[in-house]
Amino acid sequence: MLHIFRKSRSKRIENAYQVPRTSLAWILVSLTAVILPHVARMPPWLIVICVLCILGRVLIYQGRLSYPGTIIKTSLVLLVLLTMLAQFGRDIFATESTVAILIVAVTLKLLEMHRKRDVLLVVYLSYFLVIAEFIWSQNILIACYMMFCVMLISSALMSLYQTQEFQNPVRTFRLSAMILLQSIPLMLALFLLFPRISPLWSVPLQSASARTGLSDSMSPGDIGNLIASDELAFRVKFVDARPPSSQLYWRAITMDDFDGREWEQNFNFQPQFLGANPQDVRDWFEEIEYRGEILDYNVIMEPTDENWLYTLKIPQVVDNRMIMRRDFQVDSIRNISQRFSYDMRSYMDHRVDVNLGPRTMRRWLRLPDNSNLQSREFALELREAVGSDEAYIRAVLNYFTEQEFFYSLSPPLLGNNPVDEFLFSTREGFCEHYASSYAFLMRAAGIPSRVVTGYQGGEYNPYDDTLVVRQYDAHAWVEVWLPNQGWFRVDPTAAVAPNRIERGSQFAFQEDEVFLQDAGLSLLRFRNSLFLNDLRYRLEMLDYTWNRFVLNYDGAMQLAFFGSIFNEVTRGKIIFSSLAFLFASMAVMVFLVLRKPSKESRHPATDLYLGYCEGLSRQGLARQKGETPLHYYERLSQLKPNWASQMQEITEKYIDLVYRQSTGDADGDSMKELKNKIRQFHMFLY
C-alpha cells in the first residue's frame, strides 16, 4: 500500500515537472556546441529550423510562448519530413540525411520537452550527435572539441540531478570534467583490448560525389582540376629505404577503353582476380616474374568511396582484404569509405605478361573507328618510317620533345577530335593530354597500350619518415606492351617537363596561379619560409601519428599489440591480460574516488574517544564493529556497573561534542574536560 501511495505521488510530481533553469541553459549550450560542426554539411533551411527551435524553447521558458499543440507539432514534423524528402530524394537513408534528420528531431524535441523523460532523451541523443560528427571528421582538433562537448553534455545531465538553488555552473562543469578525465584510463584499456568486430551492414555516405580525387574515367582536363587542391590523398611509410622520387609512380586505375575522347575501365571485360587466398590464384599469376629487391611499405589512404588502392608496380597481394586484377590494379573488397591502412609489397624490377593471347591483345588495341583520323595516319606513317616497335616508342617521345609542345595547367579546350587537335594544333596540355595521345598513337600503330592514372612523387617529411601524397600530385601515364618484354611504363610528360617528375608538381607549378587555388590560406603556400615549412612538417607528423595509431587501430593492430607483449599469443592470454588490465585500472579509479577523507578532517574529539576505547579494549572490552558509542556504553554498563557513571560522562560528553554541536569556539573547554575525564578513567582502570 505504501508503495502504491508513493508511486501515485511521484506520478503527480512528474506531471508538474518544470525543466530547471540551469539545466535548460546547459542543454541548450551543449546542444548548440554539438550541432555547430555539423552546420557546414547541413542545408541552410535546416540550420534556420534549429536556431528557431532553440529560440522557441527559450521563449517557452520565459512564458512568452506556450508548448505547441498537437496540430502544430504534427504539421511541423510533416513539413520537415517533406522538405527532407525534397532535399535528399532517394538518398534519404544515406548517412548524411540520417544525421540531418537526427539533428532536426532533437531540436524539435526541445519544443515539447515537458517531462523529465523528454529531457533525458535530448541529453542522450546529444551524445549520439558527437558520434555522428566523427563519421566525417576525426582529426585531433575535432577530437578535442568533441571531448569538450561531451563534458558540456555531461554537465547538462548532472545539473538535472542537482538542486536548483545549490547549483554552481563552475562546480558542475568541473566535477563532470573530472569524472570524464578519470574515465580515460578505463577508456584506453577498453580501446586497446576490446575485441574489434567487423561491420554488420554497410552504410552509404551521401557526400561520396563531393570528394576530390581521381575518377574511373579520364578525359582532357580531369587531372588538371586536381592540381588546385592540397587535400591529402595518402601517406606512405617505407619499411626500408625510400626509392627516388622519379620511381614513385603510384598506380590507381588502369584504363583500357577509349571512345575518341575519354579513357575508362571496360567493365564488360571479365577481370581475372588474384587474391591473397591460395584458391584465388589464377594461372596468369605464374607468368609474373618478380625480380630484384623487395619493397615493403604501409599506406594510409584517405577515403575515396571507391575500391582502388595505391600501389607501386608490381604489387604482390599479401592482404586478404584486397585483390589484384589482371591489369595489376589492386582493389579493396570493400569500398574505402573510411581512412584505410594497408601493408603492401612491390617489386620494382619485374617481367610480366610476356605472352598475350590474341583475345587480350585485341582488348589493348581497340580504337573507335571514325575519330582522330589524322593522328591515325600520322602513327602509321611514323611506324613505317622507323621500322621497329622499340624505335617507334622512342620516336613518339622524341616527337613530343622536338616539336613545340608545352606543359600547362590551363590548356585550351579541345573539340571532337581531341587527339588530332592536341597533336597538330594546340600542342599545349597537362599530363592527361600527353598520356591520352601517346596511348592512342601506340594503339594506332598496333602496339598494345593502356593509360594508368594515379599519383606521382609526394613530399617527404623528415620528422616521421613518411611520404605525403596530395591531390596535386595526381598524374597520368602510359603502359606499353612489347613481346618478350611485357608491360612497361612510358611517361610522355617526363619528356616534355622533366621537372614535374624529378622535383614534384609543387615545384613545377609554384608560379602558376591555378596551383593550390582551392587550398585557401594553406601552410603549403609558405614553403619558402624555413620556419613555417618546419612547423608544417611537425604538424603533419602529429597528424600522421594520430591517424596511424588512433584512427587506424583495428583487429590487426590489436593482435600486433599483444604480439609485442607475449612471445606466443593465445586466446587465454589475451582474455586474462585484458581482464587484469581492466581490473587494475578500475582499482586505481576506485581508490581515487573512494579514498577516505583525510584524517585531519576528523573531529579531534574522536581521537580522544578512540584512545578511551583503546584503554577499554586492553581490559578485554573492545568496542564491536559498527557499535555506536551509546550502545557501547549501554553494553559495558551492564558488564561493569561500578564504572558506569564515569563511562556515561565520557560517552555523553563525546556525543555532545561531536554530534550535537557544530559551533567551534565553545568546544575548546569541552575538549579539555573530555580529555581530563578520559585520563582520570584510565588512571582508575590501572
Place this chain on the structure above:
Amino acid sequence: MENISQAQSSPESRTLNPYILWRRNFVRWVTKRIPPSPHVELDLNNIFIIPNRQGLAFFCVLVLMFIGAINYEISLAFGLVFLLLGMFILTIFYTYRNLSGLHLSAVSDSMIFAGENAEITIILNRYGKRIYEAIELSFPQSRKLVANLIEDKEQRVNLFVPTLKRGYLDPGRLRIETFFPFGICRAWSLIDLDIQCLVYPKPIPCDLDLLNSSDEDAGKINVTRGNDDFYNLREYQVGDPLKHVAWKNFARGQGMYTKQYSSNVDDKIWLRWRLFPDLNEEDRLSRLCYCVLKLDAAGVDYGLDIPGKLIEPNKGSEHYRLVLRALALYR
C-alpha cells in the same frame, strides 16, 4: 517491522503477489543488516547501490552508439563509447560516495497528539572535505525533501509524519537516497534512527461536569468524609452543582457562592476509567486526554486512575507529562 504489519493488514498482501513477498523479505533482511541506532554513519555496510531505469536507458544508448562505431569503423566513436562506459562505471562509485561518510541522527517533537503530523528533524553532518549534493530524505509516509551539504557542515531537515494512533511512533525506516551525479545509478539506505517519539491519544472534547458529578454519584468510598463536612465558600463558577450553591447567602443578596466540602477541599480531581462507561478503550483515553489538557490549563490538581496505572493527584508540567505518557502507553 511496522512495515510488515502494515503490509499484512493491507488488502494487497492477501493476494500475496511476489513483489510484496519479496519486499517483505527485503525489509526483514534490512532490519537484520542495519540495526536501529540513534546515530548512523553511512558506509559500505548500509549503502545499497544499483543502476536504475535511466541507467539502463543510458546503457542502451551506449549499445546503439557501439553498433554505430562498428558499422562505420570509427575509432573515435569506439573511444567515445568506451569513455562513456568508463563514466558509467565510475558513476557507480561516485553515487556511492555521495552518501558514504555522511552522519545521521534524528530529533523529534515532544508533544504530539494522534492525528497530528509529527515533526522529525534529521540532522546530517559531514566531517571531511567531501561535499554531498541532492540527497533525498523521506519516511514511508512523509514528503520527500532534499538536503545539500555543500558549504554547511550540518544540515537539518524537517520531515512530517502523520500519526494515526497513540503510543511510540514508528515512522518506518528513513529512506535516504541519491541519484547524483548523473542519475544513472541509485544509491540508497534504509535506516532506523531509533526515534523515541511518544504520541498521546487524540483529545476528544467531553463534558467536564462529569468530573464532579461522577465523584458523588459513584462514590461512597470517596464521600466517606461526608458532604456535611463544610469547609469553605467560594465564588460560583459555571458548572458547579446547583445543590452545593449557598442559597442562604444568595437570598441575602451576597451573591452566588458554592459550598465546598472537605471531600473536594483540595480541588483534587480523579480521572477514572469508569467515567465513560459506554465507550471503548480508545475513546475513553481520548476523553481523558482532553480532560488532562483542560485541567492542566486550569491549574488544578488531578490524579489518574486507569487499569494498571495509578497516579496520585498533583500538578505541574512534569506531572502533566507523566499522566499523558500513562495514557499514551495504556495497554
